[in-house]
Amino acid sequence: MNLSQDQLRSMYRTMVSIRNFEETVKQAFAKGHIPGFVHLYVGEEAIATGVCSALRSSDTITSTHRGHGHCIAKGCDMNSMMAEIYGKATGLCKGKGGSMHIADVGKGMLGANGIVGGGPPLACGAGLTSVVTGSGDVCACFFGDGACEQGTFHESANLAAIWNLPVIFVAENNGYAQSTPASYHCAIENIAERAASYGIPGAVVDGTDVFAVHEAAVEAVKRARAGQGPSLLECKTYRHHGHFEGDQQTYKDDLYKSVSQGKDSIRDFRALVTQHGWFTSEELDAIDQEARQAVEEALAYAESSPLPQVEEVTSDVYVSYP
């Protein structure tokens, strides 16, 4: 493995930050402090972390309704994220977007998305910008197994292929489109096999193994940056919580529950790096503690932040509109 101590530390910090952030959101939502809907990324941390750690800061990502993890992995500020989820004026989107539309264009995070399959066409656009401007940036496009059944996914994969766009399509296959199992909604077992029909490389990766995700992402980014076009990574993963908070999850079968409980990217990472002697448990515990503190600060920041002014309802609709 070709990862420095610093890179490993950073990946671990990202994963535990996401986990802490999401568990904190879960509690705050249960207390009624967060308006609207939230969809949590717990269990899927290794994907955003493994992919985004293969990107440079000027690269872009598109995200999904389950977008908090992508934000954190792309370097968004957790204080402003939490404030956005709370609907506060200090939020990343001034409280106008909320959890489902959280975005930070300056960080290359082109938005969580309430429309399943909304991201892939945007990712093609980001790829086109890179090609036309010669920036050399790539776009990582995250979407779920549900989105794989949207026409936008197929059209975008084909478009990226014929235009040779620097896009990495990252299918986060957590086994369910809301309550509908992937075994029902998808005619084949591995979404990555569809890559053959677009003439692009496709790979199935254990989405709970941050090293496997990272390695596959590095390869895909290298190809994209070298002008060799898009790739499709299918990351098999498990959603530990419901589709949304409040979902009773009666549709999850026992096998899914037992397998997902056995799959924990953070626990596996800890076991591996301590076994190899790369980190001690104490060092990792210290990172846990830092992450917890940062999330607590984010929560306090969100809670104490002001609400938006009502005049904001009609601002930002256009750049100019007489």
Added chain:
Amino acid sequence: MAVATAARTITIAEALNESIRLEMRADPKIVIMGEDIAGGAQVEHLEDDEAWGGVMGVTKGLVHEFGRERVLDTPISEAAFIGAAVGAAATGLRPIAELMFCGFLGSCLDSLLNQGSKLRYMFGGKAMVPVTIRTMIGGGFRAAAQHAQTLYPMFANIPGLKVVAPSNAADAKGLLTASIRDDDPVIFCEHITMYTMKGEVPGGEHIVPIGKAAVARPGSDVTLLGVSLTAVHALNAAETLAKEGIDAEVIDLRTVSPLDEETILESVKKTGRLVIVDEANPLCGLASHIAGMVASRGFHWLRAPVGMVTAPHSPVPFSPVLEDAYLPNPQKVVAAVKETCSKAS
């Protein structure tokens, strides 16, 4: 499951469920489809009762009675399954498809804009498309810009579609039954905040005709016109106004297309004042259309400019303080009525 034969108080969600259940019993050509409309497809232990029955539970239990052959979970493929519902309707079925949020129109617009609405016309009247598309409209759930839209004006702008939006449980049942039986494509709009609202609903068969507005409250001083949740706002506002000596007549539009112009004009003729309450965006919208229609056909009866309470020309914001400011409410209606009455000649 037994369906009551006498009237009783049930929720809008239950009323919708009852309409679909009764119609499916009577007509084997009816199938329903949508994302998680049964829920947990292929998951054996669910045995139907614990399954979602749609995200709002409207179709809960129907898979138990009618089986998965007629209650079809779909992939998240709106273009494919709304299009398939149109195609099935054109070839002899009478499908009811659930487009979860009306904002998802973006994912299946062609099926409705270029196919379902136009097949009959383009084929010289030799096809019919008896499909019902149930879809959620409206804000109030803090669901933000893509999941809180009110798009009935957009649907109504398409010739060939009928557009319905009930405001109470009895109308929900009666209008959905009429929509299912209608031989044209009907977009049936359900407000996201209204599923748990209760009302007295007739048992057994109950039909409310499409295209007929209701005078929900008779009055003489001013006409308040609303549809779906804004009809409820209008009724609430009328109660407040009554205490202040203003006797408002409330018209619940119930159907956006075809528009019941006569009921609106009759009321305006009587009151001489009109305030329209509409949760949709205002530009080329329902309120402006009705104001134009009244100006065109009933100008001589108007004693004051037509008042309008609508959403602003902006997407729906997330933060509760912003969304509350965005949405129409009874207080805004009362203020608009007072302004209209102060301008009276």
